[in-house]
Amino acid sequence: MAIAIGIEAVTREFGPVRAVDDVTLSIGAGEFFTLLGSSGCGKSTLLKLIGGFDQPTAGRITFDGRDMAGIPANRRPVNTVFQGLGLFPHMSVAKNVGYGLSLRGLSGKALAVKVEDALDLVELSGFGPRDVNLLSGGQRQRVALARALVMEPGILLLDEPLTGLDERLRQQMRDEFARLHKRTGATFILVTHNQDEALSLSDRMAVMHQGRLQQIDRPALFFDQPANAFVARFVGIDIQLKHQGVTGHGDAAYALICGQKVPVRIGGPAAPSQTVVALRPDRLFLQSQDEIPLQEHAGRMMLTMVESRFRGLHHDVTLAFADGQTVVVTQAADRPVPEPGQTVAVTIAAGGAMLIPTADP
Amino acid sequence: MNRRLPPAFALMALPLLAILVLGFLPLMVVVVWSVWTWDPLTYWIRPDFNLGSYAAILEAGRWMVIVSTLGKALLTALICLLIGWPTAYAVHFLAGRRLSLILLALMTVPFFTSYLIRSFSWRLVLGRTGVVNDLLIHLGLLSAPLDWLLFSNFAVLVGLVASCLPFATFPLLLSMRRVDPVLLVAAEDLGAGFWTRLSTIVVPLTMPGIFAGFLFVFVMVVGSSTEVQMLGGAGASIVSVMINDVMRVANYPLAFAISSVVLLVIFSVVLAGNARFGLARLFGEGQS
Numbered sequence: 001m002a003i004a005i006g007i008e009a010v011t012r013e014f015g016p017v018r019a020v021d022d023v024t025l026s027i028g029a030g031e032f033f034t035l036l037g038s039s040g041c042g043k044s045t046l047l048k049l050i051g052g053f054d055q056p057t058a059g060r061i062t063f064d065g066r067d068m069a070g071i072p073a074n075r076r077p078v079n080t081v082f083q084g085l086g087l088f089p090h091m092s093v094a095k096n097v098g099y100g101l102s103l104r105g106l107s108g109k110a111l112a113v114k115v116e117d118a119l120d121l122v123e124l125s126g127f128g129p130r131d132v133n134l135l136s137g138g139q140r141q142r143v144a145l146a147r148a149l150v151m152e153p154g155i156l157l158l159d160e161p162l163t164g165l166d167e168r169l170r171q172q173m174r175d176e177f178a179r180l181h182k183r184t185g186a187t188f189i190l191v192t193h194n195q196d197e198a199l200s201l202s203d204r205m206a207v208m209h210q211g212r213l214q215q216i217d218r219p220a221l222f223f224d225q226p227a228n229a230f231v232a233r234f235v236g237i238d239i240q241l242k243h244q245g246v247t248g249h250g251d252a253a254y255a256l257i258c259g260q261k262v263p264v265r266i267g268g269p270a271a272p273s274q275t276v277v278a279l280r281p282d283r284l285f286l287q288s289q290d291e292i293p294l295q296e297h298a299g300r301m302m303l304t305m306v307e308s309r310f311r312g313l314h315h316d317v318t319l320a321f322a323d324g325q326t327v328v329v330t331q332a333a334d335r336p337v338p339e340p341g342q343t344v345a346v347t348i349a350a351g352g353a354m355l356i357p358t359a360d361p
Numbered sequence: 362m363n364r365r366l367p368p369a370f371a372l373m374a375l376p377l378l379a380i381l382v383l384g385f386l387p388l389m390v391v392v393v394w395s396v397w398t399w400d401p402l403t404y405w406i407r408p409d410f411n412l413g414s415y416a417a418i419l420e421a422g423r424w425m426v427i428v429s430t431l432g433k434a435l436l437t438a439l440i441c442l443l444i445g446w447p448t449a450y451a452v453h454f455l456a457g458r459r460l461s462l463i464l465l466a467l468m469t470v471p472f473f474t475s476y477l478i479r480s481f482s483w484r485l486v487l488g489r490t491g492v493v494n495d496l497l498i499h500l501g502l503l504s505a506p507l508d509w510l511l512f513s514n515f516a517v518l519v520g521l522v523a524s525c526l527p528f529a530t531f532p533l534l535l536s537m538r539r540v541d542p543v544l545l546v547a548a549e550d551l552g553a554g555f556w557t558r559l560s561t562i563v564v565p566l567t568m569p570g571i572f573a574g575f576l577f578v579f580v581m582v583v584g585s586s587t588e589v590q591m592l593g594g595a596g597a598s599i600v601s602v603m604i605n606d607v608m609r610v611a612n613y614p615l616a617f618a619i620s621s622v623v624l625l626v627i628f629s630v631v632l633a634g635n636a637r638f639g640l641a642r643l644f645g646e647g648q649s
Contacts, residue, residue: 053550
């Protein structure tokens with residue numbers, strides 16, 4: 001059965017370094033939760049603490065309310081797919097998959113049936129007698145998954161499991177994770193630095209930076225209301241502009257950028273001096289003369305064309321404010337691109353500009 | 362047709378020749394001479410085919426010496442593995458970088474002195490007035506010194522283990538290095554406790570090292586003589602000592618017959634072990 005996880009004020013120190021810094025988080029039973037962050041942000045350490053491979057310096061971790069302190073990894077209802085997979089090279093596929101169950105005392109026919117079911121689940125039927133060293137990358141991945149899932153864990157931890165696979169396989173395995181999550185109903189926790197993975201799989205996700213959780217939300221909310229400039233940049237909102245002040249409130253708030261009034265949505269209560277204007281690239285449009293006038297709530301910026309770069313299906317058009325801050329707008333490949341030096345109007349669709357704190361408050 | 366030899370062959374020619382001349386040639390001579398005829402009256406060796414030397418092995422308790430030598434070799438090798446395996450495990454998996462280097466360096470200390478000195482030093486430790494007896498008496502655990510500590514099979518075994526231990530530890534360490542630590546974490550994740558991890562993961566994966574270590578020690582003991590001469594009791598013998606004695610009366614065919622039997626045993630052990638454990642895996646990529 002799926003297990004709910006409580007992480008309460010957990011800190012893990014390595015000497016002077018706080019790899020996990022006062023993290024509080026609760027993950028619902030059966031949820032697909034992703035810890036997203038760049039390498040060294042503490043996400044793998046947090047995963048190790050949940051798996052029981054490491055002990056927190058402070059705070060507690062509970063499974064369905066039960067404190068897990070002092071319970072070693074081999075006695076937790078958790079199984080892990082490791083980054084290096086850790087397939088046992090001296091055992092066949094079936095022996096690998098059956099390893100955990102045989103330690104639980106299962107043997108003979110009962111074990112063989114369970115193992116074959118698990119291999120069916122990851123679409124490796126009949127692979128039992130094969131040598132794990134001779135499998136392809138994707139097959140090895142599946143064996144590792146089967147080996148963890150056959151234990152029917154309440155929690156499955158996935159530690160950067162797709163690293164080292166080519167793009168097509170990553171897609172495939174990603175679909176596989178989603179399917180297996182539905183099939184097994186277990187709580188899945190994925191650790192990754194790849195935002196695509198996080199966005200497409202998770203019910204909720206957390207962006208982690210320097211040991212702290214920056215934001216915990218449904219994936220869509222990271223774009224609608226990024227908690228701060230770091231989070232916004234991490235999910236691909238790269239355009240972050242300095243402003244000279246904010247006027248108005250609520251729906252009628254404007255930020256002054258290089259003398260131009262840009263309508264913004266105010267995200268939090270942060271002081272204006274510690275905020276930037278983040279622009280969602282999907283809500284910016286180059287406006288040509290013959291196009292309809294501004295929509296309601298839409299803003300408009302007059303910018304100078306700098307350069308355009310062909311990207312296959314679109315152009316990346318770079319435009320600049322008078323003070324040199326730049327904005328990149330995508331323009332469909334078959335649309336005309338302005339000449340450098342030309343002054344161009346860029347419209348911002350509703351919700352396209354957000355006032356967000358510069359960093360973790 | 363390309364008549365030029367591939368460069369790889371040219372490169373290999375000299376080492377190959379060296380192995381043949383230095384390694385195989387003497388062995389062949391040994392095997393051939395072992396079936397020649399020795400005349401005890403003239404000490405003359407005639408190139409006539411004769412299995413008399415092999416028959417002579419069965420006389421005068423010679424075969425007992427061979428058996429006891431193999432027994433000593435087996436026992437020493439097993440003891441070295443029992444000590445060396447946990448040592449290698451500790452050095453590789455438990456010690457930090459610095460500590461493991463220091464431990465490795467310590468393991469080479471026995472090589473700093475000659476076998477003779479090392480064996481002799483055991484006399485000072487195990488003798489009637491040696492360190493061990495003195496200590497036990499001083500502590501009041503004994504009233505009279507133990508006699509069996511020195512000039513006994515026990516002393517020989519201690520000396521052999523001390524000499525051979527590094528030869529078991531290093532191949533074990535080499536094989537430990539080939540065990541990916543994530544395997545241990547994965548096994549723990551799947552419910553394996555410490556001892557289960559050792560028996561199901563580390564031991565099977567270090568099998569090539571265990572066998573290599575066993576083999577090195579086994580061969581060394583079969584070829585050893587110093588420890589028996591310095592530490593053994595009256596009448597203690599070992600193959601090398603026996604061969605030496607036979608050579609003294611110039612009975613080369615008998616000496617070579619004994620050598621051939623020992624060679625046969627060692628080759629069989631190597632071949633059987635290699636077929637079972639795959640020595641090549643210790644050094645090559647093979648399976649990883």
